[in-house]
Amino acid sequence: MKEILLAFGRAFRSLWRRDIFWHLVWPGLVAVALWVTIGVLQWDTMIGTLLAWLHAVPLIGDWLTTSEAAAAIVLVLLKLGLALAFVPLIYVTAALLVAVIALPLMLERVGRKDYADLEQRRGGSNVGSALNAIASTLLFILALVLSLPFWLIPGVGLIVSVLLTGWLNQRAFGYDALMLHADADELRRLRAEQRLPMLALGGACALLAYVPILNLIAPAYSGLAFVHFMLEALRRERTRNGVTIVDAPPKNLPRTNA
Numbered sequence: 351m352k353e354i355l356l357a358f359g360r361a362f363r364s365l366w367r368r369d370i371f372w373h374l375v376w377p378g379l380v381a382v383a384l385w386v387t388i389g390v391l392q393w394d395t396m397i398g399t400l401l402a403w404l405h406a407v408p409l410i411g412d413w414l415t416t417s418e419a420a421a422a423i424v425l426v427l428l429k430l431g432l433a434l435a436f437v438p439l440i441y442v443t444a445a446l447l448v449a450v451i452a453l454p455l456m457l458e459r460v461g462r463k464d465y466a467d468l469e470q471r472r473g474g475s476n477v478g479s480a481l482n483a484i485a486s487t488l489l490f491i492l493a494l495v496l497s498l499p500f501w502l503i504p505g506v507g508l509i510v511s512v513l514l515t516g517w518l519n520q521r522a523f524g525y526d527a528l529m530l531h532a533d534a535d536e537l538r539r540l541r542a543e544q545r546l547p548m549l550a551l552g553g554a555c556a557l558l559a560y561v562p563i564l565n566l567i568a569p570a571y572s573g574l575a576f577v578h579f580m581l582e583a584l585r586r587e588r589t590r591n592g593v594t595i596v597d598a599p600p601k602n603l604p605r606t607n608a
Contacts, residue, residue: 354551357579360464364574365567369459373452374574378566381444385436393432400428400498431501435494438511441559442490442518444569449483449522453573457530460574465531465581468588473537474529486521490514512556519552520545523576532584544583551579 365374404424454476461468493514501507524541532540541548555572559565 353579353582354547354554356582357551357575358554360578361571361575364456364460364464364578365571367459370456370574373448373456374567374570377444377447377452377570378440378568380447381440381569382566384443385440389436396432397425397428400432401425404428427504431498431507434507434511435498435501437559437565438490438494438515441515441556441565441569442487445518445522445572446483446487448569448573449486449526450480452570453523453526453577454479454529456570456574457526457577460577461530461581464578465585468531468581468585470531471533471536472530473532473534474525476529479526479529482525483522486518489521490518508560511559512553515556515559516549516553519555519572519576520548523552523573524548524580526573527577527580528584531581536584536587540580540583540587544580548576548579551575 364370461470494511497510497514500510524544525537528537528540552572555568555575558568558571561568564571
């Protein structure tokens with residue numbers, strides 16, 4: 351828990367840097383604009399498709415056909431569930447943009463300022479980051495679609511959304527946070543060893559997606575928190591194993607005349 355709180359604090363400190371803040375904002379804005387447009391243009395089509403799926407289920411379809419009250423209640427729940435489903439869809443779209451574009455840029459800046467003592471062994475790559483982010487997104491969407499029938503149960507949609515988003519955070523951002531500084535073995539091993547703490551961190555970050563205003567920067571802030579969490583874990587491991595930490599380059603040295 352201490353390491354997670356430390357990562358949150360360092361991420362909060364980093365987000366106010368001018369070279370970081372813009373990368374926190376633009377993925378969320380793009381994702382919101384995209385899904386609001388889709389929602390406005392395709393709302394009736396999506397509701398009609400979901401109703402058709404429900405009517406195709408034998409018991410539920412018969413129930414909805416014979417009871418007008420049941421059909422009205424289900425329609426209301428369906429609209430609420432669909433509206434709620436847009437939150438994780440916005441988040442996963444922004445998270446994909448963060449993982450592929452924004453986070454590698456933030457990682458370079460944060461690593462240079464806060465983790466200059468860590469040797470960069472480059473066990474990952476931008477191509478690996480993109481493939482990992484795409485695979486994670488596809489798995490997330492598949493699980494989200496499969497879970498939709500349960501969203502008709504009040505409260506279940508929120509729980510499922512937070513759990514899936516927490517999983518997405520640790521799967522996507524765990525790789526990106528280490529790809530520049532860890533070697534291939536450290537990258538694989540640390541992600542396995544820190545899976546449970548990463549899930550806890552990812553779940554805590556997922557809750558930010560439901561806080562107005564903060565949800566615009568939630569994906570990028572989550573990525574930034576993972577950078578601090580995983581690089582600090584890498585620093586602890588190398589220190590524990592007796593690996594010499596690279597000296598940070600001296601700053602503001604006085605110039606000497608030749």
